Amino acid sequence: MEQRDLTKILRAALEAFVVGxxxxxxxxxxxxxxxxxxxxxxxxxxxxxxxxxxxxxPKASITDDTSQLxxxxxxxxxxxxxxxxxxxxxxxxxxxxxxLHIKKRIGPTSAKALERLAAGESPEVxxxxxxxxxGAMRVPAVALxxxxxxxxxxxxxxxxxxxxxxxxxxxxxxxxxxxxAIHAAMEGMERDKVIAKAxxxxxxxxxxxxxxxxxSTLARLEVIMTVLPTLNTPERLMYYLYNVxxxxxxxxxxxxxxxxxxxxxxxxxxxxxxMGASLGGDTDTIAALAGFLATLLNAGNHLIPPDIVDxxxxxxxxxxxxxxxxxxxxxxxV
Numbered sequence: 222m223e224q225r226d227l228t229k230i231l232r233a234a235l236e237a238f239v240v241g242x243x244x245x246x247x248x249x250x251x252x253x254x255x256x257x258x259x260x261x262x263x264x265x266x267x268x269x270x271x272x273x274x275x276x277x278x279p280k281a282s283i284t285d286d287t288s289q290l291x292x293x294x295x296x297x298x299x300x301x302x303x304x305x306x307x308x309x310x311x312x313x314x315x316x317x318x319x320x321l322h323i324k325k326r327i328g329p330t331s332a333k334a335l336e337r338l339a340a341g342e343s344p345e346v347x348x349x350x351x352x353x354x355x356g357a358m359r360v361p362a363v364a365l366x367x368x369x370x371x372x373x374x375x376x377x378x379x380x381x382x383x384x385x386x387x388x389x390x391x392x393x394x395x396x397x398x399x400x401x402a403i404h405a406a407m408e409g410m411e412r413d414k415v416i417a418k419a420x421x422x423x424x425x426x427x428x429x430x431x432x433x434x435x436x437s438t439l440a441r442l443e444v445i446m447t448v449l450p451t452l453n454t455p456e457r458l459m460y461y462l463y464n465v466x467x468x469x470x471x472x473x474x475x476x477x478x479x480x481x482x483x484x485x486x487x488x489x490x491x492x493x494x495x496m497g498a499s500l501g502g503d504t505d506t507i508a509a510l511a512g513f514l515a516t517l518l519n520a521g522n523h524l525i526p527p528d529i530v531d532x533x534x535x536x537x538x539x540x541x542x543x544x545x546x547x548x549x550x551x552x553x554x555v
Contacts, residue, residue, distance in 0.1 A: 226521075227407070227549045227553050228545055228546055228549045230517065231521075231545045231548060231549060232541060232542065232545045233522065233523045234361070234512075234513045234514075234517050234521065234523070235513070235544075236541070237490050237494060237509075237512030237513055237515070237516040237523040238286075238287065238509045238510070238513040239287050239533055239534065239537070240494060240512060240523075240525050240529060241497060241505070241507075241509035241510070241511065241512035242283045242287045242505050242506075242508065242509040243266060243282060243283055243287075243505075243536075244263060244265075244266060244495070244497075244498040244505075244508055245497060245504030245505035245507065245508035245509065246269075246275065246282060246283070246326075247267040247271075247272050247275050248263065248274070248275075248498065248499075248504050249274070249275065249326070249504050250503070251274050251501060251504075253463050253468075253499075253500060253501030254501075255273075255501075256500075257499075259271065259273075260272075262495065263495055263498040265529070266280065266281045266529065266532065268280055277322065278322055278326075280536070281533050282536070282537065283323075283533075283537045283539070284505050285323050285327045285328070286506050286509050287509065287539070288315065288319055289312070289315055289358065289359060290361060290362055291541075292311045292314065292315035293311045293312070293362045293382070294361075294362035294365075294366065294544060296308070296311035297362055298366065298547045298551060302366070303363055303366055303367065303378035303382055304381065305344060305381045305384060308344075308381060308382050308384075308385060309338060309344055312338070312385060312386070316335045328353050328354075328355045328470060329353075330350070330351040330352070330353040330355055330386065330387065331351075331386050334347045334385060334386040334387075344385035345388075347385055347386065347388075348383065348384055348387050349430075349431040350389065351383075351386050351387035351388060351389055352389050352433060352435060352472060353387065353392070353470045353472060354392075354470055354474075354506050355387060355470075356382070356383035356386055356387030356396050356472065357387075357395050357399055357475060357476050357506075357510070358509070358510065360382075360399045360400045360403065360510075361513055363375070363378050363382045363396075363400055364401075364407070365403070365548050365553075366551075366552055367400075367404065367552065368553075369404075369407075369408060369552065372404070372418070372421075375397075375400055375401065376401075376422065376425045378400075379396050379400045379422075379426065380393060380397075380429050383396055383430075387430075388430045389431045389432075389433050390426075390430045390431065390432050390435075391430075391433055391435040391438075391471070391472060391473050392430065393426040394423050394426040394437065394438045394439065394472075395423070395438040395472035395476035395477075396472065396476070397425055397426025397429075398426060398438055398442065398476060398480075399422075399476050399479065399480075399510070399514070400422060401421060402418055402419040402514060403514060404418070406517035407517055409520075412518060415518065416442070416480075416484070419442060420442065420443070423437075423438050423442065426438075435473055436473050437473070438472070438473045438476055441474075445477055446484070448461065449481065449484060452485065455492070458481065458482070458485050458496070459496055459499065459500055462478045462481050462482070463500055466481065468502025468503055468507060469502055470502075474502075475503055475507055475510070476510075478500070478507055479497075479507055479510040479511045479514060482511040483510075483511050483515040483518060486515055487515050487518040488519055489519075489524055490511075490515035490516040490519055490522070490524060491512075492524075493508075494508045494511060494512040494515075494525070495508075496511075497512070
């Protein structure tokens with residue numbers, strides 16, 4: 222695949238992440254029933270004033286998902302690699318400089334770990350209770366800032382990136398599965414090979430970090446991939462993901478749900494984003510990651526209306542082109 226194609230694909234995937242974050246943000250942690258009652262199916266930017274949960278959020282605003290991802294990603298590009306030192310430096314800088322409306326929405330696990338890091342505690346111990354998706358949401362940066370095809374290095378990079386905040390078998394299993402899938406999709410693998418890579422990533426990730434009791438991401442992925450062909454409408458899929466898998470902020474729920482949406486709607490990532498935003502629970506993270514992975518699976522065609530992309534990027538003053546070009550130049554040259 223030519224370099225300019227990879228640049229186009231990666232730009233589209235990052236656009237989908239940002240739009241998914243903005244679309245899901247105003248309804249984050251609203252129950253699915255309330256979303257249906259108040260807003261129906263979300264297919265455009267929601268005015269936060271129409272919700273009861275995030276009325277102070279600026280319209281079309283990103284959250285910690287995008288802002289942390291961009292901070293981490295830029296550091297890895299500057300360093301030309303993923304390192305523990307770069308991860309900690311980027312996280313602490315981001316935590317200090319994030320706008321108030323973003324700081325208010327940082328997940329409790331990340332916030333506690335970052336406070337401990339800022340106080341001088343070792344990153345070897347600050348993340349040993351983290352099981353949420355706060356580590357998985359930075360995985361696109363890790364997966365794309367690892368050289369093409371280097372899956373052993375990728376597994377180590379995921380571990381290094383999650384160590385300060387989510388150093389547990391539960392978080393690492395989910396994050397490594399997602400990282401392997403993103404990397405494989407960026408390589409242009411067929412969907413069955415992408416899911417096989419995700420399964421292998423889950424096995425590797427589950428062996429790392431503090432060992433806690435928790436459901437297996439791999440087992441949930443296996444079940445979802447078996448059930449997907451029977452869920453032949455968006456409503457049936459969303460009902461299953463919300464009520465059976467769950468959409469709370471734990472990594473072993475969010476990541477399997479992201480796979481369910483991405484592989485069900487891979488030919489229409491915009492549909493995956495809209496379903497993620499309408500799902501209930503951790504809607505911003507789910508919609509962002511589902512949009513990212515589905516766009517890679519669909520060779521960079523996210524199908525998001527251009528006016529929505531432009532609006533979200535403009536409102537949040539985001540310019541992703543240089544970051545995308547640098548990433549491809551550094552890590553994805555043939």
